[in-house]
Amino acid sequence: MSETENVVVTLNVNGETHTVLAPPYETLLETLRERLDLTGTKHGCELGECSACMVLMDGEPVLSCLTLSLEAQGHALTTIEGVAKNGVLTPLQQAYIESGASQCGYCTPAMVLSAQTLLDKNPSPTRQEIRDAIAGNLCRCTGYVQIVDAVELAAKRMRESVEDRVRRET
Amino acid sequence: MSEMRIVGKPRTKIDAVSKVTGAAKYGDDMMLPRMAYGKLLRSTQPHAYIRRIDVSRARALPGVLDVITGKDLPIHYGVLPNNQDETALAMDRVRYIGEPVAAVAALDERTAERACDLIEVEYEPIKPLLTMEDALAPNAGRIHDWTRTPNAHKIVSLEFGDVEAAFGRADLVREDTFLYEGNSHVPLETHAVVAKFEGGHLTLWSGTQVPHYVQRALAQVLNIPHGHVRVILPAIGGGFGGKSEPLSFEFCASELSRRTGRPVKIVLTREEQFYTHRGRHPAKMWMKTGVKRDGELTGLAVKIFLDGGAFSSFGIASTYYTGALTPITYKVPAYKFDGVRVFTNKPPCGPKRGHGGPQPRFGFEIQLDKLAEDLGMDPIALRRRNLVEPYSTTVNSLRITSCGLSECIAQVEKGSGWQERRGKMPPGKGLGFAASAYLSGTGTTMWHPDLPHSGAHVQIDRGGAITVFCGSAEIGQGSDHLLAALVAEELGVYPEDVRVVAGDTGITPVDLGSYSSRVTFMSGNATLKATGELKAKLLEAASRVLETAPEELEFGDYEIHDRNDHANSIKLVDAIVRAEAQFGTLGATGSYSPPRLGGNYRGSVIGTSPAYSFTACVAQVDVDADTGEVRVEKLWVAHDCGRALNPTLVHGQIQGCAYMGVGEALMETQQIDGRGLHMSPSLLEYHLPTSIETPEIETILVQAIDPEGPYGAKEAGEGPQNPIVPAITNAVYQATGVRFDETPLSADKVYRALHKKKGQRETTLTIPEFRFPEPERPTPREYYGDCS
Structure with a gap:
């Protein structure tokens, strides 16, 4: 059996730079979880079917189980561990916990990232637009209702806080 | 009592922050120093003797720490005390494709996988029995030698009251045959365990729903004192019943840890999860119901065949449950139940959300819908005519305490606009109704009923x-x-x-x-x-x-x-x-401890519960005649959960149940092909509803305060799933005029039924040929007066 030679991989994750030695076929999911201890990124199938392993690459969602770590070099990666800053939850995370949107929580890290990219582009999505945006992220517990509630609530609060700021500054 | 500060108020779960920040640690997130990785080799044969296993090449692979086979863990176990029919690894015979045959521990997961490929297993095939009909055929071989009637794992025959006389009293009697397909739990987290054996003591971190049963079985199989086994739950990524019994990899990881002196982690792949299964039993059912002209039920007779797969699991309970839970919602003065669970060479079935409830509930609620039409009655009015009373006893001696079913029905009737809208919707659209009841915990425990x-x-x-x-x-x-x-x-x-x-x-x-x-x-x-x-x-x-x-x-x-x-x-x-x-x-x-409940017959404790929850559902569907696609547009679900201790969580449980019901109604099936292979062991092939297929779900809490529940609470996690599938199916009839007596309502099935040419033969559903024994006829036990 021939062993593949390891390669040096440098990743920028949540603003930190990590350099690891890994086989060239190693997926980003494996590197994040097994080498960088970023276990908030989950795996449900490792075949690109459930999206539990979703992370952001330059702000866009990618499935880390279908992305080689080598491909992720030179990009800014965000995992769930990098979302709350200094222990302060984002409006989406806050709305998520209040709405009961996490039951078992296994889909939650990816779902939060997925919904956040929607809110970044569309500050006032309809319920249908929210459903469309998270359609690739499977949840087996909630029936998606409280997840959609959470995204809607977060969007409302974020809009209100922007309006407040505009009002204060003008 | 002064005003409640916490109970009854929506509140954020205490562990919610850990879930949204990724801090929650699940089984596979456990990393221990010197940890090794385990993998299971699984049977490629649905039914075969194992003539030889050679693990020498696997052992010789660099990085492999140990390899075990059946003889290394020969002690049998099973979740129920009188069905100890499994071993961690197959001994001399395999009974389904995917059954674990050997286990490897290696320094990393890939090496463990490669080692599995190097294990040589010589099988001598036995004729597989893949359908209940084949397994019950007079000349069929036996999957387990101990079954008295070949492959009939458990047979139950009970008659409460005189059913034939009840049908004689009826103005109208209907007989129908139903098929409820099996399906799987598919928790988003697959099974994951880490075992650490140290100084004769075992610690197992396992994402199990039943730590106590796992501890008990580990002590038994590993042959160590009960007190030397500690089972700890990490965060668990969903269960739905699929993680509620001791399973092979828990023993294998533990034994490999004992042998290697290292912690050992085993995480199943999605494909392995589908083969491990323990999901909803496929059920073939025959039902006969009698009614008077005014809608009064006179009697119900049911025959149910459960396709159990290769091992017992909770099967005895599954069989009794499919009989026990049907008469809880409506007064059934006479009831006959014949049930049999059949062994087949397929992944074992077990409990899934609503255990034993959804299959007969499907048949019964569709049959009532048909009877209502035959009688020219509104389907809800027919149910109302027969509603069970609070504080009463059912025909099979189940004690009903608090009961908000009547209010549940009123709520969904009103919410959906049933009276104004039903029958007046555009072509392709329809409303359907169903109701159900479920346990708030089983009234009995199999191992130590007195504890x-x-x-x-x-x-x-x-x-x-x-x-x-x-x-x-x-x-x-x-x-x-x-x-x-x-x-x-x-x-x-x-x-x-x-x-x-x-x-x-x-x-x-x-x-x-x-x-x-x-x-x-x-x-x-x-x-x-x-x-x-x-x-x-x-x-x-x-x-x-x-x-x-x-x-x-x-x-x-x-x-x-x-x-x-x-x-x-x-x-x-x-x-x-x-x-x-x-x-x-x-x-x-x-x-x-629950109060001592149950009737005067064997098995009567199964189905007892200190309290029952009740649910009513109206479904609105839209059927596309060009494609056969059924879209569930909206579900109204009213659930009597007793006091809602935290309404946010109760709504979430009801919504989850409704979602899972949509999956079972429209798309989910655990199909095994003619070779014993799973036809869809991945999330691409086994379809789950996404956020797009999941309808709008309106949940209504009905709080019939229970005298024995904590602050009057009952349950919400399983009951609400029971009426969803029949409500959807009844709605599809309203929308199309075509009856579907089977699940799931996949587009191809619906399309074919809608475009059936005149004179073309209908697919007829059948039940296997089987002679049930003369039923036991217990004398009734009354709790609160006579309900018949």
Whole structure:
């Protein structure tokens, strides 16, 4: 059996730079979880079917189980561990916990990232637009209702806080 | 009782922050020093003798630490005491494709996988029995040698009242045959365990719903003292019944850890998860119901065939449940139940959300829909004519206490606009109705029927730290939160101030686990009992300081005060210090056992419960005649959960049930092909509803306060799934005029039925040929007068 030679991989994750030695076929999911201890990124199938392993690459969602770590070099990666800053939850995370949107929580890290990219582009999505945006992220517990509630609530609060700021500054 | 501060209010779960930040640690997130990785080699044959296993090449692979086969773990186990028919690895015979045959521990997962490929297994095939018809055929071989009738795992025949006479009394009698397909739980997290064997003691971190049963089975199979086994639950990524019995990899990881002296992790792939299964039994059912012209039910006779797969699992209970739960919603004066669970060479079936309820409920609610049409009655009116009364006894001697079914029906009828809209919708659209009932915990336990079902210990330290210890299993439903909420309500604090230590058999009192919707009711009652003892001590200590009788005192926000003069108060923490000075260290244990329930017949305890939840559902569908696609547009689900301890969590459970029902109604099937292979062992092929297929779900809480539930609570985690599938199916009939007596309503099936050419033969559903024994005819046992 021939062993593949390891390669040096440098990743920028949540603003930190990590350099690891890994086989060239190693997926980003494996590197994040097994080498960088970023276990908030989950795996449900490792075949690109459930999206539990979703992370952001330059702000866009990618499935880390279908992305080689080598491909992720030179990009800014965000995992769930990098979302709350200094222990302060984002409006989406806050709305998520209040709405009961996490039951078992296994889909939650990816779902939060997925919904956040929607809110970044569309500050006032309809319920249908929210459903469309998270359609690739499977949840087996909630029936998606409280997840959609959470995204809607977060969007409302974020809009209100922007309006407040505009009002204060003008 | 003073006004409640916590109970009944929507609150954020105590573990919610850990879920949204990625901090929650699940089984596969456990990383221990020197940890090795395990993999299972699985059978490629549906039925075969194992003539030879050669593991020498696997052992020789660099990085491989050990390889075990059946003979290394020969002791049998099973979740029920009288069906110990599994071994961790197949001994001399395999009974389904995917059955574990050998296990490898290696330094990394890829090496373990490669080693599995190097194990040589020589099989001598036996004719596989892949359908119930084949397995019950007179000349069929036996999958298990111990079955009295070949491949009939469990046969139940019961008759309550005289069913033939009841049909004679009826103005109209209907017979129908139904097929409810099997399906799988598909928790988003696959099974994951880490075992650490050290100094003769085993610690197993396992995402199981039943830590106590796993501990018991590990001690038995590994042949070590019960007290040397500690099962700890990490965060669990969903269960739905699929993680509610001891399973192969738990033993294999433990044994490999014992042999290698290293922690061993085993995480199943999604494909392995589908083969491990233990999901909903496919059921073929025949039902016969008699009614009077005014809609009064006279009798019901049911024959159910459950396709059990290759092993027993919870099968005895599954068989009884499919009989027991049907007569709870409506008064059935005479009832006959024949049920048989059949062994086949397929992945074993077990309990899935609603265990035993959804299949007969599907048939019964569709048959009632047909009867209503035959009688020219509104389907809801037919049900109303026969509604079960609160505080009554069913024909099969089940005790009903609180019952909000009537209100549930009224709520969905009103919410959906049933009276105004039904029958007046555009072509392709329709409304359908169904109702159901479910357990709040089983009234019996198989291993030690005389022992408590749940124990909890509450301790308070002198600084005011409150901890509740309970063996319960938090699988996402919020059981940890509910225990904290109950203690918080009792002691005048907030749930966030209560630490919950749950699901750790090394330090928590035994709780039987998260199955049969038992945790809120049973662990909740045990926790209240323990807390009550501490409360009395705190009130006594406060009474001395406040010079007021304990009966005059109550708990307020972090204080104890005179209920008539709130200014006369003592801070909670001061009362705690006083109480510890007076009584010594503050700790109390409580336990809960359900009342002795059941009728005068064998198996009558299965189906008993200290309380039943009730659900009614209206479904609105839109059927595309060009494609056969059924879209569920909206579900109205009203659920009687007793007191909703935390409405946010109750709504979430009902929505989850409704979603899972949509999946079972429209797309989910665990199909095994003619070779014994799973036809869709991946999330690409086994379709789950996404956020797009999941309809709008309107949930309505009906709170019939239960006299025995904690603060009057019952259950919400399983019951609401029961009426969803028949409600959708009845709605499809309204929309299309075509009856579907089977699941799932896949587009191809619906399209073919809608475009059937005149004279073309209908697919007829059948049940296997089988001669049931003469039924047992128990004398009724009454709890609250006569309900017949």
